[in-house]
Amino acid sequence: MKEIATIAIFGLLAALLPLLIGENPYLTGLLITILMMASLSSAWNILGGFAGQYSFGHAAYFGAGAYTTMILLSRFTVNPLLTVLAGIGVACMIALLTGTIVFRLRGHYFALASIAVAEIVRLSVLNFEFTGGAQGILLADVTLWGVDLNSKNPFYYGMLVVLLCTLFLTAYLKRSKTGYYLQAIREDQDAAASLGIDIARYKNRALLMSAALTSVTGSLYALYIRFIDTSAVLDLRLSIEIILTAIIGGVGTLWGAVLGALLLVPLAEMLRSNVLGDLLVKGGFIPETSTLGLFLKENLAHAHVLVYGIITVLCILYLPKGILGLFRRRK
Amino acid sequence: MIQHILHITHVSKHFGGNVAVSDVSFSVDEKEIFGLIGPNGAGKTTLFNCMTGFFPVTSGDIIFDSKKINTLRPDQICRLGMVRTWQRVKPLGSLTVLENVMIGAFSITNATGEANIMAMEQLHAVGLSDYATKPAGSLPIGLKKKLELARVLASRPKMLLLDEICGGLNHTETDSILAIIRAVRNSGTTIVFIEHDMKAVTSICDRIVVLNSGEKLAEGTPEEITTNPAVIAAYLGGGHHA
Numbered sequence: 001m002k003e004i005a006t007i008a009i010f011g012l013l014a015a016l017l018p019l020l021i022g023e024n025p026y027l028t029g030l031l032i033t034i035l036m037m038a039s040l041s042s043a044w045n046i047l048g049g050f051a052g053q054y055s056f057g058h059a060a061y062f063g064a065g066a067y068t069t070m071i072l073l074s075r076f077t078v079n080p081l082l083t084v085l086a087g088i089g090v091a092c093m094i095a096l097l098t099g100t101i102v103f104r105l106r107g108h109y110f111a112l113a114s115i116a117v118a119e120i121v122r123l124s125v126l127n128f129e130f131t132g133g134a135q136g137i138l139l140a141d142v143t144l145w146g147v148d149l150n151s152k153n154p155f156y157y158g159m160l161v162v163l164l165c166t167l168f169l170t171a172y173l174k175r176s177k178t179g180y181y182l183q184a185i186r187e188d189q190d191a192a193a194s195l196g197i198d199i200a201r202y203k204n205r206a207l208l209m210s211a212a213l214t215s216v217t218g219s220l221y222a223l224y225i226r227f228i229d230t231s232a233v234l235d236l237r238l239s240i241e242i243i244l245t246a247i248i249g250g251v252g253t254l255w256g257a258v259l260g261a262l263l264l265v266p267l268a269e270m271l272r273s274n275v276l277g278d279l280l281v282k283g284g285f286i287p288e289t290s291t292l293g294l295f296l297k298e299n300l301a302h303a304h305v306l307v308y309g310i311i312t313v314l315c316i317l318y319l320p321k322g323i324l325g326l327f328r329r330r331k
Numbered sequence: 332m333i334q335h336i337l338h339i340t341h342v343s344k345h346f347g348g349n350v351a352v353s354d355v356s357f358s359v360d361e362k363e364i365f366g367l368i369g370p371n372g373a374g375k376t377t378l379f380n381c382m383t384g385f386f387p388v389t390s391g392d393i394i395f396d397s398k399k400i401n402t403l404r405p406d407q408i409c410r411l412g413m414v415r416t417w418q419r420v421k422p423l424g425s426l427t428v429l430e431n432v433m434i435g436a437f438s439i440t441n442a443t444g445e446a447n448i449m450a451m452e453q454l455h456a457v458g459l460s461d462y463a464t465k466p467a468g469s470l471p472i473g474l475k476k477k478l479e480l481a482r483v484l485a486s487r488p489k490m491l492l493l494d495e496i497c498g499g500l501n502h503t504e505t506d507s508i509l510a511i512i513r514a515v516r517n518s519g520t521t522i523v524f525i526e527h528d529m530k531a532v533t534s535i536c537d538r539i540v541v542l543n544s545g546e547k548l549a550e551g552t553p554e555e556i557t558t559n560p561a562v563i564a565a566y567l568g569g570g571h572h573a
């Protein structure tokens with residue numbers, strides 16, 4: 001109950017935020033990305049945090065949503081919301097196919113298989129014609145119920161709704177039989193099986209929930225950006241960012257993914273726009289024309305995954321329960 | 332009339348060339364406390380693993396409650412009402428003691444509140460109430476054994492397979508576990524009991540099967556077993572005699 005109330009308050013505050021910001025496309029865009037990463041990592045956490053099954057291929061489900069929406073909208077006049085549902089269907093099919101095969105096996109096969117499946121999806125999309133191949137898909141303007149989807153606020157609220165759904169589901173799972181069963185599987189599969197838990201079935205259930213939510217986020221993202229290609233929505237880099245955000249925030253917790261996204265998305269944005277390099281140069285720490293200065297200018301923009309990686313290693317070493325774990329130490 | 336609830340018929344289990352269980356047969360009656368004893372490596376735990384679906388048998392059949400169960404998965408067997416504890420305890424370490432027992436209770440209810448109540452009852456029964464909110468992984472071994480017991484009891488099994496549930500416990504703790512086991516039997520549960528402590532076995536079991544090197548060496552009442560020359564030679568001879 002306390003958790004439900006906290007989520008509701010968070011939702012309310014987040015809903016009021018755009019009114020505070022006013023017309024600021026850059027900041028709104030950043031917030032949308034934060035909400036998106038928080039949703040994605042929360043959805044990943046249902047499988048990774050509860051069931052302990054680390055997916056390294058969640059981009060496949062994100063891409064399933066994004067591509068299904070874009071392919072349908074670029075060909076037919078359909079309600080965009082219907083394409084979101086279709087995306088869920090495609091994502092769930094990929095999830096079921098993966099899950100039924102891999103979850104019968106013990107050990108870390110799922111982590112490996114998730115990468116393989118995501119790569120198969122990516123390469124297929126790259127090579128098929130109807131997916132736009134390497135060119136990707138560009139979409140002309142769309143409207144939904146008369147709302148012009150050119151403005152950013154609808155997407156801010158769309159992403160917020162998906163995040164809130166994911167958080168509510170997580171809070172519910174924490175107190176439900178399914179959630180407890182998933183945690184039992186994470187802790188000890190033999191003990192779980194001996195207590196009557198159908199391991200493959202519950203893992204599949206977690207994967208389906210996770211994939212469906214991830215796919216919705218992908219569909220929304222596609223509608224928001226209106227141009228997708230494989231490097232934008234199906235890349236391994238995205239899968240890794242989803243995991244790292246969850247790990248850095250705190251795996252298996254309700255707010256870890258949100259916290260991770262709040263920290264990492266702005267950090268990545270700073271690195272991408274070279275704020276850090278500029279600061280070092282402007283502050284006089286490094287001369288602009290020196291080798292180091294040039295190197296930083298060239299490369300720092302691409303360094304955010306590396307920086308995520310370093311932070312993750314530090315987290316695993318010093319904060320095994322993520323940043324949220326810091327606050328729970330005393331318990 | 333005596334009802335057999337479990338039939339083990341000509342069960343063998345080979346690991347490559349290693350014969351862990353060899354052509355073992357016996358039957359367990361309803362509401363019986365049935366002892367399974369034998370020296371280290373005799374095949375007791377392996378037999379439990381076969382009975383609960385963790386290992387496929389090499390040959391033979393296991394019939395529980397008139398159903399052939401040797402091709403079922405562990406979770407299916409549990410839901411039929413045959414539940415085991417682990418010799419090497421398997422607490423769900425980062426969950427609380429209460430949550431561990433709730434997971435046992437979830438096999439008979441879907442409601443979290445109800446599972447919570449059932450779990451508290453079982454914690455009380457084994458004397459773990461004070462530890463309800465502690466992480467299960469933090470308990471000392473003796474209490475982990477009690478947790479194993481509370482967790483399976485919460486699923487209200489028809490048949491309980493206990494693998495050295497008293498191992499590592501002191502006399503008072505062993506006595507309290509034995510009292511719980513008797514009470515569970517009186518409430519209608521059948522029990523198969525693996526134990527090295529001969530005093531515990533002979534004091535609680537109605538009948539006993541002795542395994543030695545995977546083979547059934549003897550079967551009978553505690554008196555028959557403790558006076559059986561073959562058993563004494565193979566098993567009790569090593570200074571174990573009560």
Ligand SMILES: Nc1ncnc2c1ncn2[C@@H]1O[C@H](COP(=O)(O)OP(=O)(O)OP(=O)(O)O)[C@@H](O)[C@H]1O
Pocket residue numbers: 346349350351369370371372373374375376377378418
């Ligand atoms: N998974 C396995 N793979 C290969 N061999 C095994 C396996 N499990 C058990 N064994 C072998 O089967 C034999 C019986 O072992 P088991 O654990 O059943 O004995 P036990 O009667 O339970 O002994 P203890 O009293 O020490 O628990 C041993 O020789 C053991 O090495």
Ligand SMILES: [Mg+2]
Pocket residue numbers: 375376377418
């Ligand atoms: Mg054993």
